[in-house]
Amino acid sequence: MSAAASHEPIWRSRPGEMFAAVVGTEPINDFIHLSEGLSNSFLITTDEGNIIVNTGMFFEAPYHRDSYRAVSDAETKYIIFTQGHVDHVGGTDHLRDESTQVIAQAGNAEHQAYDKRLFQFRASRSGFAFLQKNGSTIRQAMADYGELPEQAAPVPDITFEEEYTFTLGGLRVQLIAVPGSETNDSLIIWLPDHEICFVGNLFGCLIGHIPNLVTVRGDRYRDALTCAAACDVVAALQPKLLLPGHHGPIEGKELIQRELTRIRDATLYVHDETVKGMNEGKDLFTLKQEIQLPPELEVGEGYGTVRWDVQAIWEHYAGWFHHESTTELYSVPQRSIHGDLIELAGGQSRVVDRARARFAAGDREEALHLLDILFSQENPSAEALHLGIEIHEALQPESQNFWLSAWLRNEAEKLGKRLKAV
Numbered sequence: 001m002s003a004a005a006s007h008e009p010i011w012r013s014r015p016g017e018m019f020a021a022v023v024g025t026e027p028i029n030d031f032i033h034l035s036e037g038l039s040n041s042f043l044i045t046t047d048e049g050n051i052i053v054n055t056g057m058f059f060e061a062p063y064h065r066d067s068y069r070a071v072s073d074a075e076t077k078y079i080i081f082t083q084g085h086v087d088h089v090g091g092t093d094h095l096r097d098e099s100t101q102v103i104a105q106a107g108n109a110e111h112q113a114y115d116k117r118l119f120q121f122r123a124s125r126s127g128f129a130f131l132q133k134n135g136s137t138i139r140q141a142m143a144d145y146g147e148l149p150e151q152a153a154p155v156p157d158i159t160f161e162e163e164y165t166f167t168l169g170g171l172r173v174q175l176i177a178v179p180g181s182e183t184n185d186s187l188i189i190w191l192p193d194h195e196i197c198f199v200g201n202l203f204g205c206l207i208g209h210i211p212n213l214v215t216v217r218g219d220r221y222r223d224a225l226t227c228a229a230a231c232d233v234v235a236a237l238q239p240k241l242l243l244p245g246h247h248g249p250i251e252g253k254e255l256i257q258r259e260l261t262r263i264r265d266a267t268l269y270v271h272d273e274t275v276k277g278m279n280e281g282k283d284l285f286t287l288k289q290e291i292q293l294p295p296e297l298e299v300g301e302g303y304g305t306v307r308w309d310v311q312a313i314w315e316h317y318a319g320w321f322h323h324e325s326t327t328e329l330y331s332v333p334q335r336s337i338h339g340d341l342i343e344l345a346g347g348q349s350r351v352v353d354r355a356r357a358r359f360a361a362g363d364r365e366e367a368l369h370l371l372d373i374l375f376s377q378e379n380p381s382a383e384a385l386h387l388g389i390e391i392h393e394a395l396q397p398e399s400q401n402f403w404l405s406a407w408l409r410n411e412a413e414k415l416g417k418r419l420k421a422v
Helices: 061-071 108-117 119-145 224-237 253-279 284-290 306-318 334-345 348-360 364-375 382-398 402-420
Strands: 025-027 032-035 041-046 049-053 076-080 101-105 158-160 163-168 171-177 187-191 196-200 241-244
Touching: 025 061, 032 061, 041 061, 049 061, 061 119, 076 163, 101 171, 108 119, 119 402, 158 163, 187 224, 196 224, 224 253, 224 306, 253 284, 253 306, 284 306, 334 348, 334 364, 348 364, 348 382, 364 382, 382 402
Parallel strands: 049 076, 076 101, 101 158, 196 241
Antiparallel strands: 025 032, 032 041, 041 049, 163 171, 171 187, 187 196
């Protein structure tokens, strides 16, 4: 690939809100149908049976199944996972037939064990973004279908390390492992005779946006160089149609090459600038403030952000110790002395006054730092809570990031609940 050419970035038409309700299928061509949901599921039809790519969550599976049966009542011969995340595998048991073979990359077992190990932790940390939406969707599914299938934890029938190929009904299918970019079992599906590539969330949930090197809900760090290299794997195939894990298809070889180049080069730029700054002795927060993409590498920040990736790269290489304070090496958190700071300041109202002044000056993050001292206490004042809500609401219109927007809304709601209790 050559350097990214100037064009309207595709992320502008693919915003941070990427989770759709399952409302039926959309024909991609005469043998591929898309069924949207928390992540995209696809039906591939052939004369010898069907292939399903990703199966959605348990509460989406009945909708996917009905939609696919309306297209074809042929037997499902294969189910393929582009990755092992729960929103890609959860509907498997409801969508598989007796003879269906499930295919995944060899890292799937490790990934499933990893997800299971941290299920409660991660569910509690992602609820602010998904609980309300998923709850209403589950209630609707129960109204439509009654008893729902359980969330599947499928064991693949076929796994492979690097490549796996098969032919069904004259359709040649090539599976190529690209582990580490999204999960340790990521793969792409290549239909060589049609120049079509299914990429799942290989480049993150949103193609055209900066890859999210670590999720807000908590996850393993993803290596920036591995993510950048994944762009080259797909680009080398020269697909004319790209089918991602969210939103609709991307069509046109030139457009696809430009977007992959842009994502790769933006990721490498953030990586290289972070490493350069580390070697120059700059601290993490300085780098998070300084590193910005040049205009020719403009990408969206709908799921990850440049500053989050700077921190992910820094900590991926350097770990948890930032060399800023001896207290980092011990176990007592800073909040343990917040009461002392409030007393020294002359009470909560003095801290609120300073936070309000910083907010008025446009220093919203500094204002939140001050208010966090009060929020760590059992009984923060009403004026502190009011100001905290105001700041979180002021930050919301500026965010086009899925995670950040959800966090800001949820924090404002939590502060509102605390305010009612005052």
